[in-house]
Amino acid sequence: MMAVAAGAQSWTFDGGNEGWKVRDLSNYADTGTTYSVDWSATGGSTGGYISRVDPSGGYYFFDAPIAPATDYSAYIGGVLDFSLRGDFNDWTTDSYVVLRGLSGGNVTTLLGFVPVLPETSEWLSYSLSLKATAFELAANPGTVPTPEVFRDVMSNLSMVLLPAEFGNGVKETTALDSVRITAIPEPATYAALLGGAILALVTIRRYRQR
Numbered sequence: 001m002m003a004v005a006a007g008a009q010s011w012t013f014d015g016g017n018e019g020w021k022v023r024d025l026s027n028y029a030d031t032g033t034t035y036s037v038d039w040s041a042t043g044g045s046t047g048g049y050i051s052r053v054d055p056s057g058g059y060y061f062f063d064a065p066i067a068p069a070t071d072y073s074a075y076i077g078g079v080l081d082f083s084l085r086g087d088f089n090d091w092t093t094d095s096y097v098v099l100r101g102l103s104g105g106n107v108t109t110l111l112g113f114v115p116v117l118p119e120t121s122e123w124l125s126y127s128l129s130l131k132a133t134a135f136e137l138a139a140n141p142g143t144v145p146t147p148e149v150f151r152d153v154m155s156n157l158s159m160v161l162l163p164a165e166f167g168n169g170v171k172e173t174t175a176l177d178s179v180r181i182t183a184i185p186e187p188a189t190y191a192a193l194l195g196g197a198i199l200a201l202v203t204i205r206r207y208r209q210r
């Protein structure tokens, strides 16, 4: 098993596709078919980005270059951030981030809900908490995985898919940039939170003194 160090892991696509592909699924249990992505050196949320026109009538996702059975448990409780841009949307189905790994020796697929991407020329940033309550079991829709199952999947992760399908049929081109997996808030975030708390205290005290 390959362990991933704590901290942040990021893909900027500023120098190439960084091993990403798209994967087209007919349902959440299959492995689907992979296709290449197009890389652009400029025009991303920052620098370069990747994109792909819908390859088929299935559901397509951006497919992260994750080695089989990688230990991502250091990121439990962290955050997955990414930016999308889409040119077409008539999608009425929920959109999901897909995590697939092993739990109790069984291939287990988890779905993390994200809002549907509107048609826009702007990049939109998404943020998903890497905790059990942000996900449901693909095999049992609406059911949150137990913390133990979530830990199992994150500890033996083989697939991370980010949503690209936002058109009913083969119509849309979706673009991806600025993918980042962060273990815990960084010191700068804590400082900002602390500063906010102190400001709130000062405001309350001033208010009471009136």
Ligand SMILES: [Ca+2]
Residues within 6 Å of the ligand: 012, 013, 014, 044, 045, 046, 047, 048, 049, 177, 178
């Ligand atoms: Ca970029």
